[in-house]
Amino acid sequence: xxxxxxxxxxxxxxxxxxxxxxxxxxxxxxxxxxxxxxxxxxxxxxxxxxxxxxxxxxxxxxxxxxxxxxxxxxxxxxxxxxxxxxxxxxxxxxxxxxxxxxxxxxxxx
DNA sequence: ATGTTGACCGACT
DNA sequence: GAGTCGGCCAACA
Numbered sequence: 001x002x003x004x005x006x007x008x009x010x011x012x013x014x015x016x017x018x019x020x021x022x023x024x025x026x027x028x029x030x031x032x033x034x035x036x037x038x039x040x041x042x043x044x045x046x047x048x049x050x051x052x053x054x055x056x057x058x059x060x061x062x063x064x065x066x067x068x069x070x071x072x073x074x075x076x077x078x079x080x081x082x083x084x085x086x087x088x089x090x091x092x093x094x095x096x097x098x099x100x101x102x103x104x105x106x107x108x109x
Numbered sequence: 110a111t112g113t114t115g116a117c118c119g120a121c122t
Numbered sequence: 123g124a125g126t127c128g129g130c131c132a133a134c135a
Contacts, residue, residue, distance in 0.1 A: 005132090026117090026118090027116080027117050027118080028117065028118050028119085031117085031118090031130095037130090037131085038117075038118085038129085038130045038131060038132095039117040039118055039130080040115065040116090040117045040118085040130065040131065040132080041117090041130080041131065041132065042116090042117080043115070043116045043117060044115080044116085044131090044132055044133075046116060047115090047116055056116090059116080060116085061116075061117065061118085062117075062118060062119085066116075067115095067116040067117075068116045069115090069116070070116085073116075074116090077116085
């Protein structure tokens with residue numbers, strides 16, 4: 001992993017840290033905000049995270065669902081989000097029009 | 110080096 | 123809604 005990749009990963013983590021509690025963002029959204037990386041890179045970055053300061057659970061897929069295949073990881077993420085006030089519907093999906101993070105621009109206001 | 114998979118996305122049928 | 127495809131790129135065998 002060279003310096004450019006480390007920089008990109010740092011940006012990913014910085015961006016994820018900006019997501020407020022009770023809100024969620026999608027992999028593609030993070031990738032667009034960071035720039036120069038793709039959604040699946042964000043997924044890899046989240047999988048390898050060890051820093052508890054990073055709210056990795058607030059990153060979900062574009063359909064508002066959890067993408068973790070591991071069952072325990074899946075239920076853990078869902079539980080963490082529900083404890084923050086995020087609501088899942090009958091299909092285990094989050095309504096992004098309600099809980100979706102609008103991006104870092106919103107925080108300037 | 111090559112092929113496959115993946116906590117993915119978007120467009121298309 | 124479901125299934126397919128191409129694209130992106132890191133990790134792994």
